[in-house]
């Protein structure tokens with residue numbers, strides 16, 4: 001081989017063995033993102049998505065809790081309520097459509113809520129090269145950790161809850177169309193009560209802090225209104241926690257059977 005062809009081979013080899021990290025970065029697109037994309041990418045956009053989806057969950061949970069309390073009216077009325085959820089909106093909607101619309105809306109809101117939370121948390125970590133001092137850290141991390149861990153526990157609970165009372169896969173004796181029976185046989189098992197009660201306490205803590213954060217994001221949390229906002233958040237948290245927990249407690253104590 002001549003000297004020049006050796007050089008060509010060497011040069012080619014040198015290029016192909018370059019580690020990927022040493023390659024020049026791809027040029028970033030100079031195209032401006034559309035308004036919704038720019039909004040989603042911004043911190044305030046993600047916080048707004050979290051606030052609005054969180055408030056939507058609170059509305060759903062208030063309706064769900066009130067519906068659950070119908071269990072005190074007896075099996076027939078509770079099962080009829082379950083059936084009504086499926087026929088709601090008829091004849092414009094067909095059987096079950098309302099529930100499916102609700103499922104899609106809640107699922108989209110849940111995914112947006114979780115993705116925004118995870119991305120904000122990552123952004124927060126990256127933006128804090130200097131760590132908190134000990135006192136600051138204790139205060140800041142209690143609320144943040146409760147929200148993060150509470151959120152993870154609630155997400156796992158929702159999966160469990162659907163497997164329990166919608167699909168029936170983890171329910172001790174699931175019968176389609178008989179929610180009263182399904183709730184009672186579940187709450188007769190002590191550890192199922194533990195799962196629900198722990199999740200409901202987490203729900204209360206999550207709403208207590210989340211409502212406050214949502215008010216701040218949406219700009220309604222003026223100094224003069226802070227006490228009112230805090231009171232509304234904690235009242236919602238207590239009402240929802242107690243309103244949900246009362247059902248397993250009623251089954252455990254034999255009030256509902």
Ligand code: HEM
Nearest residue numbers: 064068082103161162165166179183196203244245247248
């Ligand atoms: C003790 C507390 C609770 C009880 C007894 C309860 C009971 C039920 C029952 C019986 C159903 C099935 C309704 C039906 O298909 O007819 C249901 C569905 C549902 N529950 Fe709960 N629930 C409780 C707490 C919660 C909480 C705290 C959440 C959310 C964090 C939640 C979220 C849901 C959702 C999203 C569905 C709809 C699932 C679907 O689309 O089929 N529930 N619940």
